[in-house]
């Protein structure tokens with residue numbers, strides 16, 4: 001058999017695998033891109049555009065293999081559909097991943113080529129910054145496409161979305177405290193924040209201002225020490241964070257930190273943080289938390305401040321309109337808790353149901 005035939009056979013196998021992954025998650029479109037000259041290689045996934053154009057950040061990551069990259073972009077774009085839907089904004093879910101080392105600095109040609117690929121989708125996908133990209137990168141991408149958000153303020157964008165994300169997380173956390181304790185006052189409440197990077201740092205600021213006693217951990221010493229000093233927060237070790245006798249655990253570093261191991265040690269009444277995909281297994285761990293009486297604030301609901309910021313750029317919203325969208329996170333979080341109680345389902349499931357209901361309704365009205 002010739003090389004070409006061998007290659008064809010591999011491609012056939014892989015494409016069957018691709019559809020096996022896409023179909024259950026119901027993606028509308030997946031685009032693979034490859035540019036030999038710049039070494040750019042990646043995937044854009046458009047999950048759902050019923051409510052509006054799909055929007056989601058562009059992540060650059062050293063994936064172990066291509067299946068991991070595909071899985072990541074499919075999972076993240078689906079999450080964006082739910083995030084925008086539940087936030088009441090008119091955007092669909094999309095995401096881009098670029099395969100490569102995020103620490104390597106790429107040149108202008110690389111990012112312009114990415115911009116061209118985004119542009120080729122004619123607005124069906126709008127990009128933004130994510131892990132390994134930045135507002136500066138977006139200012140290069142925008143030279144090739146208008147379908148870009150998270151641009152620097154100097155380029156007419158809204159800049160770093162983290163302060164908006166932190167504010168939304170703070171409001172979602174407050175609503176969760178209200179549900180668990182009957183009042184949303186944070187005076188004297190003990191909160192454990194895991195990860196004090198962009199979002200975690202600002203969240204600690206909101207929490208201490210509201211009178212909470214904050215415990216922090218981070219594997220980055222610079223971030224840890226700076227935040228501890230600025231807000232007089234108590235530093236704990238990376239594993240100790242799960243064992244603390246606190247009211248709230250706020251994951252602001254990584255996904256999947258709420259799992260069978262940590263649920264057995266966590267002593268908090270509430271989990272509310274910024275990290276995406278906090279539940280290692282959406283169904284299993286959502287139910288475990290419900291059984292254990294720990295109230296979980298769905299991450300894609302309370303960390304939507306960043307995408308709301310991007311929405312501002314797409315629809316030219318003013319500051320007050322944007323703030324209102326972010327502040328709606330408080331009541332929507334309470335609505336989710338109500339739905340969870342009424343339907344006797346985990347909060348994550350209730351949030352997904354509410355997001356899907358809005359999309360189905362919009363589809364029926366089209």
Ligand code: NAD
Nearest residue numbers: 161162165195197198199218219220252253274275276306
């Ligand atoms: P960041 O990279 O600025 O901060 C993350 C921090 O977590 C870093 O300081 C890092 O050292 C720390 N960290 C990593 N692993 C850790 C560990 N095992 N234990 C303790 N600390 C650890 O990221 P960010 O922008 O602040 O985002 C935080 C989380 O929120 C991420 O999961 C991100 O996907 C999510 N999120 C961010 C935004 C946003 O607007 N930035 C929006 C939505 C969701």
